[in-house]
Amino acid sequence: MDKFTRKTSFEQWFSPISTDLVEELVKASRLNYYTKKLHMASFMRLLLFAQLHETESLRALSDCVFSEELQNATNLNSISFSQLGRRLNQIPTEFFQTIFLDLVAQIHEKTDFQNRRKMTTPPKIIDSSTLPLNLNNHRWAKFRKTKSGIKLHLRLVFMEKGCSYPDKAVLTNAVEHDRGQLEVLVDDKECMYVFDRGYLDYERFDRMTDEGYFFVSRLRKNAVIRLIEPFELAENSPVLSDEMVVIGTTQNRPENVFRLIKVLDTKGNELQLLTNRFDLSADEIAELYKSRWAIELFFKWMKQHLNIKKFYGQSEQAVHNQVYIAMIVYCLNVLAQLNTKSKRTYLQISRYLKAALWKSAHIWLRKIQENSVP
Template sequence: LYIASFLKLLVFAQLNETESLRAVSETLFSDDLQKATELESISFSQLGRRLNQVPTEVFQQVFLDLVAQIHEKSHYEQRRETTTPLKIIDSSTLPLNLKNHKWAEFRKTKSGIKLHLRLVYAEKGCSYPDKAVLTNAKEHDRGQLEVLVDDKECMYVFDRGYLDYERFDRMTDDGYFFVSRLRKNAVIRVIEPFKLPEDSLVFSDEMVLIGTPQNRAENAFRLIKVLDSKGNELHLITNRFDLSADEIAELY
């Protein structure tokens, strides 16, 4: 089972949302798939053995090569000259068997790793991941902002798991723009309220200081309050003052 055929099988499985190696092996190969992979049939045990033999660096390189091709075909560098690219950061915890993965223990009964994914949002219906970081599941999300925020020409959007007042200060001082969600029990002090247009979906827009005397940000930020599609109140924090409150809310 050559690596080229194996990777084509995995791509086919991914595109068809095939859930297991057994399901891949049981798939009735089409003539085109047999021709592409040069395989008439394959057992799931063969696939499993081959998967264990392939270094993870191979998959990482395939991912990075695909991202480079997408950048080129979507004219990413040209578009960023006229518009600010939007990059969304989020994490997913992937559970593992504790018996087989003691190195990834994060609770008494389970192991796990965390996938931090950065998504380039090009336009409605068009987005793709351009960076991925794997950590132990018990590591806090906020430590990964240092790795995932690396381009001053972008606008970053992330959830409250990445909240870090000290890093918000550093990002602002270094010229990085972001919008995130603030916890409702966060300590804030209003410096100045901003006037909203009558047709705005936002019901509060203020310049604020955030944090307690022991843990606070030095810079002033913008706090926007808006209802989401389910009627829940969202508190959004950003260091951009040049966009309208509705534009900030729409970004999140």
């Protein structure tokens, strides 16, 4: 990042969002046609500001425009909450999804992800999290008698030193089962997919193996297993056993053989890990599965520090738009860390940003670059 800039910290932070891409998307969907006041550039900045400050409603966001600094940043003197609501409902989710994917591509480039794939098979973690909704306002998302909700199915690129980031997302009603999303989230043969037993699907595991995709998953305790051949364990290995097995009953059995590794978790419970990767050691497979904690931390961080507890709109489109805006904010924090080679956490970067939001960008950049990697 340019250390000497006249931009505010807020402008510097969201600068990775491509102006050309936004204009192209706006033009393609005719989003500024017949718009006298709330153009997409202004609306995007308002939504990013709302996420940073965890603004609880569109009415509260409308009141925030009273701030002279926010007026300068958005080119708005005032805006009603009803105008904000209509705009949020009108914008196709593909608009925010495309911006999110463009930021992911920038992160790939900054982390040299393509070269990493040539040298190894980096893990991608798959999991989902349910985001609860108000049943009275969101009946389209009803999944139990008294509950509504949507499910965020996510694929997370795991990297060491805490730099993990989402690179693909699917939003469905909470009633949808996780297994159905494997077809969408598994699309790269040069990666290792890590997921929990919620995605257990013998038929899909067979197809993944036949098509050249690698995975490690947790197996249910009551799974039917037939031993083919035990493998020798390394000396002092924490792994309990390592075996080649056939899984499933006669009626429901994959054609391929798999590898079953038994380990103990931190609480002393036995875990059965299933994989189709035979060239790695049992210890390496166990470590790969441990990387799954990163997606749990991501969901926890997202729910605690991004504004997806209260949704601004009642329509499916408005809810999905808000989730994508939250992930855009997360990606901007990742890029801020990468661009400055900062050792600050995403939370620290966000806190310093809020403290210096309307000050010159170099003040924020200097703070997050303290003790940075040379």
